[in-house]
Amino acid sequence: MKIEDLIDKGYFLRELPPPFNSLTLGNNYAKIKTAWDKFDNSIKNEFNETRFAVLSIPKVGLVRRQLGIPNPIHFIQLSEIICSNWKAIEKIFAQSKLTASHPIVNTKQGRALVTKLNYREFKHRCIIDSFDKLYELKTDISKYYPSIYTHTIPWAIHTKKKAKASRKDLTLLGNQLDRFIQKGQSGQTIGVPIGPDTSLVISEILGCAFDAALVAKFPFIKGYRYVDDYRLYFSTQAEAEQVFRHLQGILTDYTLILNEEKTQLKKFPFEFESEWAMALNEFKFSDKLKAKANDLFDYVSLSFKFANLYPKDTVLKYAIKKLMGIPIEKENWELFESLIYKISLIEPSVLPDTARILATYEKWVSKRKLAKVIKEILKTSLTKGHSFEVSWALWIAKTFGLKLKNDLAKPIFDSNDYFSILIALDMKATKLVSASTTHLVKDLEIDSFKDEKWLFAYEAIIKKWLKPKDSNILSKTKYFMTLKKFGVSFYDNSRQVELIKLGKEKKIPVKKSTATNNGYASLAGYE
Secondary structure (H helix, E strand, C coil): HHHHHHHCCCCCCCCCCCEECCCCHHHHHHHHHHHHHHHCHHHHCCCCCCCEEEEEECCCCCCCCEEECHHHHHHHHHHHHHHHHHHHHHHHHHHCCCEECCECCCCCCCCEEEEEECCCHHHHHHHCCCCCCCCCEEEEEEEEHHHECHHHHHHHHHHHHHHHHCCCCCCCHHHHHHHHHHHCCCCCCCCCCCHHHHHHHHHHHHHHHHHHHHHCCCCEEEEECCCCCCEEECCHHHHHHHCCCCHHHHHHCCCEEEEEECEEECCCCCCCCCHEEEEHHHHCCCCCCCHHHHHHHHHHHHHHHHHHHHHCCCHHHHHHHHCCCCCCCHCCCCCHHHHHHHHCCCCCCHHHHHHHHHHCCCCHHHHHHHHHHHHHHHHHHCCCCCHHHHHHHHHHHHHHHCCCCCCHHHHHHHHCCHHHHHHHHHHHCCEEEECCHHHHHHCCCCHCCCCCCCCHHHHHCCCCCCCCCCCHHHHHHHHHHHHHHHEEECCCCCCCCCCCCCCCCCCCCCCCCCCCCCCCCCCCCCC
8 A cells, every 4th residue: 555645546535526636645745754854842732633624515315425624634643554554453353254345456547546455245145145035134334434433443453341441552553543533633532434435444343353253153144345335145044133133232342333324134035125226227218319318318317206206316317427428419419418407406416417518519519508507506506605516516517608697696705605606716717707806815714724724725835826915824834834845735636527438439629728737628529
């Protein structure tokens, strides 16, 4: 495990718009580490604890999830511990006979770490290995990441007895992980940030401890765990109920609980996939223009039907993934575009996919229609603090050169949504926004580099989008001044969403893009 890869690919959230990244931090890690190690204790103590930046994302329907980006100081420290102890951590993973999600180093593009099996492979493996069992127990841990008690990490690694007897022994891996997770969340011992790959490692260390305790008591268990999702198989209902009660007890010892609403005990035969997933997967689209238009109309109508029938399922997210693989001709674009916009308004978690579709078919996008959709998303999301929706709507608007009126821009600059504020500042620099930002200067102070405003304060200053009252403020924050010295930036507006690969037989003409250096304007066709 290379620490540069963990910092570069495993730090920032995949749910963020494309300009947000940690590539330059990973590339310059060695030089930054050398400089930081030379700081005296007074500088280090000043940044003893920090808070992470928060992104609120939609899950399904009204349910939301809070993701976090730790301060780079403590993310690097935690990453160093994980990477230097990676072989020991892998041995912990190897002790579980149930895990399907333990992290492995990703040698391809994407995240630094990926799970051993993906979720579909996990479901397949469950059926393959439970061929002789008739009962399935399906359950998961309630609010897993936000509920993790960091002091239980050393319990999982060293046993509860040893960990409690050696609470201050920082030679123990568990204590080191516990300490630096706390440092990155202002000393809080409840929860770990959702999003960074480091948190996947922590969750699996705990998960493998749960698995080992369960198998030790019931060695006959068949099935797997995927992060916080258990699927276990038995010969009798009594066995399943006994195991469920014991699993509840194990988790109680770790201050966690099972989600009883999602717990199901079923006897075969029953369907492996939901009705809606099978129906949408089997839907066929014609290659003929008029017939395809009818198919698009019917497919989205069917998706809406199932979204109403299964409001807790990710029906529309599934539906748009299939639509992304359907080549669209110009004659059908007007209908397709409107259908995509309607899905985006209903289920805004699809906005990254919407952005990819619009970028791929940029030549045909109606800016008039897009501007109305963006306005509608912003009006709906701004008052609710929905940072995911606002940030993606702004990024799409910037990509297509859409100006934002002051009545929409002002609430963004008045909010605590610092991801969206940075995009809006970028838009102001390119004259797509004209609202006043002078009041934001008050947030450019020393403490801002320690709390959830750290990303906003750093980027606003180095990009010269805002001028702090103290022109030397960055030099007074030695950690961040070092980042600037080595050219680290967490916001690169030349990055853009990946275009959809449509196949050689379909070419979409591309005009010069309205975005700056967006990475797709020069392409004439896509494979």
